[in-house]
Amino acid sequence: MKKIVPALVLFLITLLPFVGFAEKFTGFFNFSYSEKENKVTLEVDKLDAEFLYVTSLASGVGSNDLGLDRGKLTGTKVVKFVKAGNKLLLVQSNYDYRASSKNDDEIKAVDDAFAISVLWGFKIEKEESSKFYVDATEFFLQDAANVSATLQRNKEGNYKIEKSRSAIYRDGLKSFPKNSEFEALITFTGEPSGKFVRTVTPSSDVISIYIHHSFIELPDDNYKPRAFDPRAGYFSTTYQDYATPFDQPIVKRFIERHRLEKKNPNARISEPVEPIIYYVDRGTPEPIKSALIEGASWWNEAFEEAGFKNAFIVKEMPQGADMQDVRYNTIQWVHRSTRGWSYGSTISDPRTGEILKGHVSLGSLRIRQDFMIAQGLTSPFGKDTKEIEKAKEMALARIRQLSAHEVGHTIGLAHAYSSSSENRASVMDYPQPLVKIKNGKIDLSEAYDDKIGDWDKIAINYGYREFLDDKKEKEGLDKIIQDYIKNGTTFLSDRTSGGGIQPYTSQWDNGENPYKELERMMVIRRIALSNFGENTIPEGAPYATLEDVLVPVYYYHRYQIAAAAKIIGGLDYRYALKGDGQMITEMISPEDQERALQILLQTISPNELKIPEKLIRMIPPKPMGYGRSSAENIKSNTGLTFDPLAAAGKLTNMVFSELLNPQRAQRLIEYHARNNTQPGFSKLLDELVSATWETYLTNGIDGELQKVANNALLTNLMQLALNPNATPEVKALAWQKIQDLKTLASQKNNSVSLSETKAHYAYAVHQIELFNTNPEKFKEIKTEMPPQGAPIGME
Structure with a gap:
């Protein structure tokens, strides 16, 4: 009899899924999942208690142009469940407009003045001991990532959710003490009208991707926001505070940063209470994975200078962990059909700016583009195999720098575009490879930096250094800013890089002087073009692929052209504050403008536009099995043949x-x-x-x-x-x-x-x-x- 009972119990357990058994998950939110009904029943025991609701893509579409990438964060909201009759409403709070007051009536006046958003209404299925049970299945099966709108906006077609082909994804359901995770496979059907969906889907009328939902406990009130300063290099959280005295600014600004506290606040250098840990995607191949870990780890030096020991750690993602889980700061390796963007995103508390999760996405084809640039510059496929290794090392060096750059965004830092004119003072700039000439040959050994720069240390010092009281904090932060100004360091970010205004904040430029660097780069370009030929491509590659590698070499100086052009009609300026002693605005000298113009005009002279005749003869039409690409090939006016005049025309148009x-x-x-x-x-x-x-x-x-x-x-x-x-x-x-x-x-x-x-x-x-x-x-x-x-x- 003793043997029969356990066998019967085991039999009943295996039978339960088929008779409607619901699997239970306990954590921040308790919920159950019925496999038979493909149903999620949510237990709500926190009425009127705010929490974070985050949506993201657990899988991607695979097209850079559409931007629907694996891991993309698509929304962070402060929400709460509110009971309304037989319903629970999921209400999004409006933290853009507040009253930081102890007067409840003053707070209510602001709350009533601005709209809230009801995101969903759930019918209460059962109420038990102050707990409410709702069917959340339809909520998780919605287009929470706005996929349909994104496809329509990109003229890819009108797609709608097909419910019969959508389902809750069991393996994406998890619950932990401070966060609950949900995931669903959502299928969209429609008629494709563009080229991008067609290139990345097995059936272009059907797109199926996984959409992730996170319910996250809001942080406690022990985090202390730090004042935003436009000179400090941080992203900001802003809101309007209507409790502010009318003679003070109503807009409040705080920097975005992680919470980092010393174990010993009185020590000059102390280990943190909890370090900031980043985890690298297990799906990243070697040696790239090690390069990502190494580059991201550079930030530990900056945190040491800010008074923390072993505060910033980078390691491989644990086996079985979920990249979407808010408990992990992640560096993920994202594949697309074409080369594309890399970016650093965050999940942060909209109330304070505290970063809860850093989420880096690095495009996997980026390293191939860098290798192609090195390949075109050095033509390494000759007898000396060491040249190929040098090209590979340049590509890996860029990946280290890119890892540090994108992680920098996720610890709060904005772009620092003036750094390239100040001896590579920051990894938060967009770096053009710093190619040099040694003994008449192109040298890549210093193409990318191997560490964070001086500005990065200043910025981390401002954002993360601890002070014993408010007075010392204000004095200390002011001193950090004033010290770097006195040392001649500048900080200028994104807004100055567009519109051709600030000559020293260009993307992908180099050098202290934009037009002198352009002149130097033209010499490098001439050497590269003169050496370009059979040794530029590996043995067995079609000669037609020479054109693919030629593009980044022929247009090698394109970004420096843009930088030099900003000298003309440009304005040098700073993020100056009253009393800080910085230069405010200054026109560029007429002499510099004239010199820049003459060098720019030289770039469109026949001598510079010309491609060597021997090279043109080496580029036949693409063979069978090899297509042309708008990203790598020059649109020809001569049919299938390579068109050197078209190449020149595009360069002159750019200038x-x-x-x-x-x-x-x-x-x-x-x-x-x-x-x-x-x-x-x-x-x-x-x-x-x-x-x-x-x-x-x-x-x-x-x-x-x-x-x-x-x-x-x-x-x-x-x-x-x-x-x-x-x-x-x-x-x-x-x-x-x-x-x-x-x-x-x-x-x-x-x-x-x-x-x-x-x-x-x-x-x-x-x-x-x-x-x-x-x-x-x-x-x-x-x-x-x-x-x-x-x-x-x-x-």
């Missing part, structure tokens, strides 16, 4: 689009009006015409390349004259220069005899006449730009 930016043009007009020693927009236009249409057209390839530059200038001028973002003053000068070109082209046409040359000028006159008659038609003309350079590691 002219930078120089004829409508905002730059307006600044040139304004600055010249305020100070007549500053070059005006008219002067810029005169010099562009002098370097192109006014030059003598020679025969052969040099003459054809000059025609390419001439046509590019005319097209870009027409686009500027029609640009809705250009001011009337800018449009007027552009229009007048177009008319001047008509006169010049007519004169040239009458003075030359070669038919090809006459045709060039005659067609320009014809184009301008059409433009004058019906300019609207020219709005449809799009200038051809170089193949994608970015993303090569951007956020």
